[in-house]
Amino acid sequence: MITRSPLSPPVHVVVAPDKFKGSLTAAEVAARVAAGLRAGFGHVLPGAGPAALRVDEVPVADGGEGTVAAAAAAGWRTAERTVAGPTGEPVRATWARAPGGGAALVELAQASGLDRLPGGVPAPLAAGSRGTGELVRAALDDGAREVVLAVGGSACTDGGAGLLAALGARLLDADGRELPDGGGALARLRRVDLDGLDPRVRAVRWTLAADVDNPLLGPRGAAAVFAPQKGADPAQVAQLEAGLERLADALSAAGAPDARAVPGAGAAGGTGLVALGLLGARRRPGAQVVLELVGFDGRAAGADLVLTGEGSFDEQSLGGKAPVGVARAAAALGAPVVLLSGRRLLGEQRWRAAGFADARALTDLEPDPARCVALAGPLLEELARGVGAELAAAVAR
Known part of the structure; x- marks a missing residue:
């Protein structure tokens, strides 16, 4: 049983997934799961009415693409x-501003990410x-x-040099x-001139949203x-x-300030060096930052169940990916969590x-990974339909 039984309507479910990379955005995942939940719930309790099930869609991310x-x-x-894209070609990139507040969110992957490399x-x-x-x-x-600087998914290993140059420094x-x-x-750098650095960068508060705690250099560093x-x-690793x-x-x-040995200085190809040193940023786990900025605790308070997910649930997921962050936050609120993933390797x-x-996966329904990618939406609805049916059965008891 995935939640307590019996349940009393309205049943409150929060759907807080990350993207299924290569298939669906986090918002598309949430919409598919919500549709499946409602279909399964209504099939078991056709007379319950739409008010008997409240589904709150809260797409999340871990500080990388999709933040x-x-x-x-x-x-x-x-x-x-x-x-400028990672290799200089112009790209259209999006940043975000908090409603009614002074905080801005800059996602490095929008401008300097692997997905922005030409071809x-x-x-x-x-x-x-x-x-x-x-x-x-x-x-x-x-x-x-x-400024919240979310740095997952970078294509570069430049130590944040380009970021500095865009803000007025000269290398x-x-x-x-x-x-x-x-x-x-x-390799040809001799001096950094900070005289032209935009003075506003020292006047704002900085948060580095990064899961990795690697230093800048050495066997655990950004290059290695x-x-x-x-x-x-x-x-090339040695040159970098x-x-x-x-x-x-x-x-x-x-x-x-010399931040080369500070945990996280190696994040995003060493961009953490500039953020944690020169800019004085505070490093925080990316998933935790995202959950706060989307107001997860308030939206999940009193929930009967939380659903989360990502394309591949594997060893890397345990290092701070969004679904594990959701599970921890939901546990603090007393809500059980079900994982829906494309594949489950743990x-x-x-x-x-x-x-x-x-924990349920698309591969439980369709063993062919290629078909799981191509049919991720319908398969997710089918997985969620089963969860919705179980919730309805718990109400009927």
């Missing part, structure tokens, strides 16, 4: 801007974070007094020429751990590592230890 979309679904105002071709040496800095500048121009070689963007260029995932070969060290040295020489002992009362 701005989750904020928008929760009522944040969004704005678009043309900025999806990795560019481990050339990719940079300039576009993210341009989004930050747009937020400052709009009067933001707090110079031995001849005093400004460096091009990209982590590969940092993450650059291979962005297409870097061993020689040396460039990040030069950047940390140059920033320290320019008077910035056994029952593991997912129960993570806080889930039950």
Whole structure:
């Protein structure tokens, strides 16, 4: 049984999923699950009426792709801007502003993410974070007094150099020429000039929404751990590592706090170095930040059941992905949580230890992964229909 029995209507269910990458956005997942819940509930209790089941759709994210979309679904105002993509080509990117408040949300993946690479071709040496800095500048121009920088899904290993350059800093070689963007260029860095840095960056409060606690350098650093995932070969990893060290040295020489060993400095290809050092950001888990900005606790208070999910529930999920964040938050509210995923690669002992009362996957219905991707919407509705039927049966007892 996924929830207590008997239940008294109205039954309150919160649907708080992340995206199913490659198939559905978080909002689309929530809508499909909600439709399935209502269908299953109504099939068992056809006379109950729509008021007997209250479904609250709360799309979430973990600080990577989809974070701005989750904020928008929760009522944040969004704005678009043309900025530099990871390899310099212009892209349209979206940032968000809190309703009636001074907080802005900048999602690095919108401008500098892997999904923004032209043709999806990795560019481990050339990719940079300039576009993210341009989004930050747009937020400052709009009067933001707090900036939440969500940094999952980056394509770059430039230590936040591009972000700095977009905000007025100058990264110079031995001849005093400004460096091009990209982590590969940092091998020629001699000096960072902070005289032109936008003064507003020191006046706002910064939050770094990042799950990783990796330092900047070394075997757990940004280059060694993450650059291979962005297409870097061993020689390029070594080049990027040396460039990040030069950047940390140059920033320290320019008077910035030395954050290279601070947990999280290696986040987003080393963007955490600038955020945690020069900008003085506070690092917080991405999923936790998103749950707060969408008002999860208020919307899930008193819920009889919470449904969450993501495309693949695996070992990485336990490191701070959105469904585990939802499970923890729901446990604090006393609500059981059911996981709906595309595939489930962890056994029952593991997912129960993570806080889930039950776990169901599209592969329980369709063993072909390719068909699960293609038919994710209908399969999700079918999974949720079963949950809705169980809720209705608990009401009927």
